[in-house]
Amino acid sequence: MSIDTHAHITKEFYTDIPQVLSRAIQNGVHKIIIPGTNLSDSNPINRYKDPLLKYAVGIHPNEVSDNIDKKQIFDLITEDTIAIGECGIDLSQRQDKKVQEAIFRIQIEIAIERNLPIIIHTRNALEETYDILSSYYHQGNENIGVIHSADGSIEILNKLIDIGFYLSFNGISTYKSAEKIRDIIREINIHKILVETDAPFLNPKGSKTKQNESANIKYVIDNINNIKGISNTEEITENNAKLLFRL
Numbered sequence: 675m676s677i678d679t680h681a682h683i684t685k686e687f688y689t690d691i692p693q694v695l696s697r698a699i700q701n702g703v704h705k706i707i708i709p710g711t712n713l714s715d716s717n718p719i720n721r722y723k724d725p726l727l728k729y730a731v732g733i734h735p736n737e738v739s740d741n742i743d744k745k746q747i748f749d750l751i752t753e754d755t756i757a758i759g760e761c762g763i764d765l766s767q768r769q770d771k772k773v774q775e776a777i778f779r780i781q782i783e784i785a786i787e788r789n790l791p792i793i794i795h796t797r798n799a800l801e802e803t804y805d806i807l808s809s810y811y812h813q814g815n816e817n818i819g820v821i822h823s824a825d826g827s828i829e830i831l832n833k834l835i836d837i838g839f840y841l842s843f844n845g846i847s848t849y850k851s852a853e854k855i856r857d858i859i860r861e862i863n864i865h866k867i868l869v870e871t872d873a874p875f876l877n878p879k880g881s882k883t884k885q886n887e888s889a890n891i892k893y894v895i896d897n898i899n900n901i902k903g904i905s906n907t908e909e910i911t912e913n914n915a916k917l918l919f920r921l
């Protein structure tokens with residue numbers, strides 16, 4: 675059994691959600707965590723409701739703007755909200771670091787105030803992201819959050835683990851060009867790893883579906899088993915996800 679800790683199974687991307695969910699169940703997926711990316715998809719009224727799906731509330735760094743305030747995000751949190759995010763810093767497309775940082779800090783504060791785990795999106799900004807997170811979270815913390823689609827300096831990634839973060843890996847780890855990510859997976863303790871599909875993006879090698887979906891988590895799990903030379907990635911990462919998201 676497994677948990678897909680990051681997938682965008684939303685009406686924006688899928689016209690056949692019931693089928694996507696039944697294929698996921700057939701492949702042993704019993705929970706799918708859907709991050710929020712903006713005020714609209716974080717709003718409970720816009721969600722597809724199914725017992726398999728668990729939702730986070732968050733503003734993606736590529737969706738931030740000056741006029742988003744803390745109350746707007748806070749007001750979307752219900753008793754069903756299982757995490758804050760995805761939030762963070764992404765300097766791959768936009769350079770408005772100040773705005774991104776302000777909205778990121780608001781979301782960290784909410785996660786702390788509501789005692790919720792936090793889902794981090796960081797791209798071309800690992801050091802900046804670490805600097806911000808380490809001003810709130812300290813060495814010895816556990817089950818604070820996850821660095822989704824982890825990549826970059828192993829030294830900084832290890833420091834993030836030290837302040838309570840898991841690293842999450844997806845179909846990228848199956849791509850020929852991703853030797854660096856496989857090195858990271860080899861190096862990191864399996865008890866600090868989560869698996870995700872990031873569906874509909876990042877279709878893993880071997881996938882038979884045109885568009886990525888949660889059922890394809892098995893290719894990510896198989897790949898981590900191969901990289902680490904183990905056979906229990908599925909159960910360990912499932913347990914890690916249960917600990918972090920309190921499932």
Ligand SMILES: [Zn+2]
Nearest residue numbers: 680709760872
């Ligand atoms: Zn995402």
